[in-house]
Amino acid sequence: MTIEKFTFGVGDRFAHQGRAQLEAFRKLEADGVVVVPVWNKSNREHTFIGSEPASVQAAAKAAIASLAWPHGWHVDADHIRLETVDRFIATADFFTIDVADSIGRPSPAADVAAFLARHPELVGEPSVAGVSSPIRTTRAQVEACAGKYLLAARDAGRIHAHIAAAKGGAANFIAEVSMDETDAPQTPPELLVILAALADEGVRAQTIAPKFTGRFNKGVDYVGDLRQFEREFNDDLAVIAHAVKSYGLPASLKLSVHSGSDKFSLYPIIRRALARTGAGVHLKTAGTTWLEELIGLAEAGGAGLALAVEIYAHALDHIDELCGPYASVIDVDRSRLPSAAEVAAWSGTRYANALRHIPGHPEFNASFRQLLHVSFKLAAKEGRRYLDLLVANESVVARNVTENLYARHLRPLFVG
């Protein structure tokens, strides 16, 4: 199974928006660009919502059938590890192997020495074509880097072999290796060492998700140095092309950007880099589709708006427990949060304007948006009441889901 050149990961927490999401890919196809949808859901999310991995594949299949989508599509077991992968084996064909926890755990000195003996080419000036300035490394640097990442690569090898055994071979699934959920970004020279180590471990990675420089908060735009991001992104593309040739990694290997959604200021940079190099990309978004559901319910008014207002009031009451698990990827400024009473007096349009991510809109409130983004558990708790409102207000919800994905994500990223 070979991954397509352009793939885009979407989340659909409550499994009701597959068709509306796919409509956005259809619109892009009409613009002349085929991007393959990948429905991703992590073990953590399944646990919070109480859903089963099979439901993601079922919802995707239904969407594909209803729009007669003639291109590829995938289901991503997002951020799995050895202890969590098994429940995804039957219904996922894309596995995001998360080895971030093993980064920095020291490797035995003998393993590091063996790695350096196997890879003398990494020391000095590895000739990577297309980098912004030549990569120069000392033996001590490569040793330190190998010491930091070898266990993570070995972990990836173990998980990859486990999936391959269960799927009847490595050719029967797409493997991604993710290292984004860690503290320090990986530089392009580190990425080169990581890819050499993954190749040594037999990992047939088709996408690799490093942690990029800058902040990737959930559901809001990038915060960081755009020029530095551009340089590193371009250098990463060069390193990947080099590693494919040098280490026999799959020719389809490409970068995966775990964007946390809504990195609008990065889209033109990524688009230019892809156009310049001819490289592909996988861009993964977080579950912001559920925010479009809330926007749709607010716009619908009546019982929909009432629930949206209620969810915000509960979110304020439970702000610490909701934000806690996401502390490193959100920046909620409490002084900017409206009170529950204020929001109770809002019209549906006012609520939608505060939540919908239109940078520069006078009523947009990034803190309001981020708090609600991590509050999906509250909607899950409502159960049928929430889902029935989604069904009753399907057209207004679907319009928001499609428009958001198409106009604010897919088109800026792939067409411009």
Ligand SMILES: [Zn+2]
């Ligand atoms: Zn990630």
